[in-house]
Amino acid sequence: MPALEQRVDPRSPSFSVQGLGRLATWGVCPGTAGMSETEPSAAGTLTPAQFAARFRESSRVLWCIAAGVLGDRGPAEDVLQEAAMTALRKLDTFAPGSNFAAWMGQFVRYIALNQRRKVNRREHALRVDGVGALSSAQPATRTDTELFDADVTRALGALGETARTCLLLKTVLELDYAEIADLLEIPAGTAMSHVSRARAKMQQLLAEPNLTVGLGGAR
Numbered sequence: 001m002p003a004l005e006q007r008v009d010p011r012s013p014s015f016s017v018q019g020l021g022r023l024a025t026w027g028v029c030p031g032t033a034g035m036s037e038t039e040p041s042a043a044g045t046l047t048p049a050q051f052a053a054r055f056r057e058s059s060r061v062l063w064c065i066a067a068g069v070l071g072d073r074g075p076a077e078d079v080l081q082e083a084a085m086t087a088l089r090k091l092d093t094f095a096p097g098s099n100f101a102a103w104m105g106q107f108v109r110y111i112a113l114n115q116r117r118k119v120n121r122r123e124h125a126l127r128v129d130g131v132g133a134l135s136s137a138q139p140a141t142r143t144d145t146e147l148f149d150a151d152v153t154r155a156l157g158a159l160g161e162t163a164r165t166c167l168l169l170k171t172v173l174e175l176d177y178a179e180i181a182d183l184l185e186i187p188a189g190t191a192m193s194h195v196s197r198a199r200a201k202m203q204q205l206l207a208e209p210n211l212t213v214g215l216g217g218a219r
Contacts, residue, residue, distance in 0.1 A: 046091050055084055058101040061183065064172055065105050068165025069112035071157045072119075079115055083107040102183050113161075155205040159198050162186070166194040167202070 046054070055062075059080070066076040066083075087107045094103050156164055165184060169175045170191075177195075181188040 045096075046094055048088065048091075051088060051091060054100045055104065058104055060173060061101045061169065061175075062104055062108050064168040065108050065165055065183065066112045068168045069109055069161045070116050070119075071159075071161070071164060072153075075115055076112075079108060079112045083111050086111065099182055102185065105183050116161075151206060152202075155202050158205060159201060163194040163198040163201075166191050167198040170195045 062080055062083070063076050066079040067073050070076060070079065083104065084107075087104055090107075094100070156167075159167065162184065166180055169180045169183065170177075175183075177188040177191045180186075180191040180195075184191065186194075
């Protein structure tokens, strides 16, 4: 894969691509890679301030998990906010010494899955009502970059949520397979297989003319 070229928008993630290896840049929200830890309080339970520090450290990882489950960058930050509020009410469930990003990722995945189900139900209702055709119309003029970015987004949408999440964590954050496995609670070999198959499918889809795919590949 080519080296990442970070392009970070101060408000929201930005996405540009070159080659598939063309998933070259997916600029994510500010923060470190998210695997370092801040010491818990003497009592063993995180304080709200400690939670906030760890959340900032883990923000990029958590954003990739949210975007991977959703198949869409747009609502990812809203999911993180809701997940943070939920986790704050459940600080007593965090085991001192465990991986904070993996613990927090459980909340992110649950909320992102609920959000995705809502979107799927809404889109289904629109199709049944005959509204979908109107909303899917392409703008009259779009740049080549916009068209290609849209193709990459649709190709990502054709992947299953776990494969998409593994691919983003590997390609965007360059995590190793053991880290991905820990975050998603899957074997490292499974994470490696997901990334390999996802890359192959992305290459295949991006090579096809007139790409038209949607969310919801097999998990």
